[in-house]
Amino acid sequence: MKNYRKKIGALRDESAELQRKLQDEFSELGTKLREAYPELCQEDNAQEVCREYEEAGERLIVAQESKTRIATIQSRIEAIRQEISDGSSERKHLQQEAVAVFPGIGRRAFEIFHDNTYLEADYAERFSEISAAQNEVDRLQAELDEQEAILESKPFLDRIVTRGRVVLLKNRVSSRSEAMEKQYRKLGESIVGSDFIREVNDEELNRVAEPYSAAERRIADIADRAEQLDKERTELESELSQLCEGRRPGKASSELDDHIREIRTTQYNALAQFARIVRNQLNEDMRENMKQHLEHISLLEKDVDDKQAKIHRLEAALEVERLQSEIDQVNNDIGLREREIEAAEKRKAELLERRAQLEQQRTEQEEQRGNPEEL
Numbered sequence: 001m002k003n004y005r006k007k008i009g010a011l012r013d014e015s016a017e018l019q020r021k022l023q024d025e026f027s028e029l030g031t032k033l034r035e036a037y038p039e040l041c042q043e044d045n046a047q048e049v050c051r052e053y054e055e056a057g058e059r060l061i062v063a064q065e066s067k068t069r070i071a072t073i074q075s076r077i078e079a080i081r082q083e084i085s086d087g088s089s090e091r092k093h094l095q096q097e098a099v100a101v102f103p104g105i106g107r108r109a110f111e112i113f114h115d116n117t118y119l120e121a122d123y124a125e126r127f128s129e130i131s132a133a134q135n136e137v138d139r140l141q142a143e144l145d146e147q148e149a150i151l152e153s154k155p156f157l158d159r160i161v162t163r164g165r166v167v168l169l170k171n172r173v174s175s176r177s178e179a180m181e182k183q184y185r186k187l188g189e190s191i192v193g194s195d196f197i198r199e200v201n202d203e204e205l206n207r208v209a210e211p212y213s214a215a216e217r218r219i220a221d222i223a224d225r226a227e228q229l230d231k232e233r234t235e236l237e238s239e240l241s242q243l244c245e246g247r248r249p250g251k252a253s254s255e256l257d258d259h260i261r262e263i264r265t266t267q268y269n270a271l272a273q274f275a276r277i278v279r280n281q282l283n284e285d286m287r288e289n290m291k292q293h294l295e296h297i298s299l300l301e302k303d304v305d306d307k308q309a310k311i312h313r314l315e316a317a318l319e320v321e322r323l324q325s326e327i328d329q330v331n332n333d334i335g336l337r338e339r340e341i342e343a344a345e346k347r348k349a350e351l352l353e354r355r356a357q358l359e360q361q362r363t364e365q366e367e368q369r370g371n372p373e374e375l
Contacts, residue, residue: 004314015308021300025300026271027268029294030273033274034271034274040278040281041274043278050274056263060263060264063259064260067260070240080229080232084226087222091222094222099185101211102189106187108202109197109205110127110130110187112205116200119200123196127187129183130184133180134180136176140176192216
């Protein structure tokens with residue numbers, strides 16, 4: 001078919017592209033006309049399309065604000081989670097630092113208790129374990145000092161025995177001292193939970209305990225902040241759920257993107273339609289100001305018309321070929337039927353001739369038979 005279909009397809013693609021450019025030009029013209037001459041929207045035939053554009057603009061604002069709010073809430077929730085996580089890590093670190101000062105607190109508290117008998121009435125039980133342990137260490141240390149003092153004055157064999165006892169006592173002193181470190185830690189932990197530090201108001205004890213106090217204050221601040229953040233997160237998650245109408249935020253945001261594109265398409269088409277409506281109602285000044293757009297539109301329309309005219313011609317040519325093909329088929333059918341008729345006529349003549357022969361034979365036989373009643 002002389003590539004008519006291919007040519008039509010190519011021309012339709014070109015025409016569609018020109019139509020898109022023409023719609024772009026009309027939409028841009030509509031934008032400028034609406035901004036420069038808002039009174040054109042008061043024309044009876046333009047009011048509806050202008051109202052459609054404005055309503056679409058209102059929906060666009062709502063959709064964009066919703067999308068922005070969803071993103072803002074998601075970002076804030078993530079920031080809250082990170083801050084809570086950071087606070088939790090800091091709290092663990094502070095707790096470790098606080099535990100590290102317990103031995104020093106316990107040691108200084110025991111020194112104060114040991115040097116101030118007036119504290120025994122209220123705190124004797126709290127310090128009883130460490131006091132007993134200290135007495136045991138003192139006893140072992142005294143015995144060790146005694147054995148070391150007499151070591152060199154002993155006879156050779158006795159020195160061997162004494163050295164063994166010295167080693168044993170040193171091990172016991174070391175073991176008890178290490179055990180006391182744990183007891184100092186335990187005592188320090190107990191002390192910070194009592195009124196002892198405040199009551200004695202010892203400068204050195206206050207200094208030793210300050211890291212713990214600072215850590216506790218910071219831990220309390222972290223806990224308060226975490227509570228505030230958790231409340232804020234709950235409120236934000238509730239708001240997010242309402243904004244997303246039960247959907248996942250990602251899906252809701254994606255649907256809003258689609259909705260925004262649809263609204264913008266509506267505005268785009270409304271502006272183009274507005275320009276088409278008022279195009280022939282522009283006064284001379286308006287036409288002069290929009291001359292470039294109007295001329296470009298005219299050129300595009302001419303190109304579109306030319307493409308469409310050529311498409312129609314090609315479609316007509318295609319239709320001519322189709323009709324000719326159908327005519328040829330009909331002619332073929334007519335020829336076939338004529339041949340069938342000719343054959344039928346020939347067969348009819350043969351049958352007529354055969355009938356005549358049969359009738360002749362019958363007549364001859366009837367003559368030979370004679371009167372059938374005589375038979």
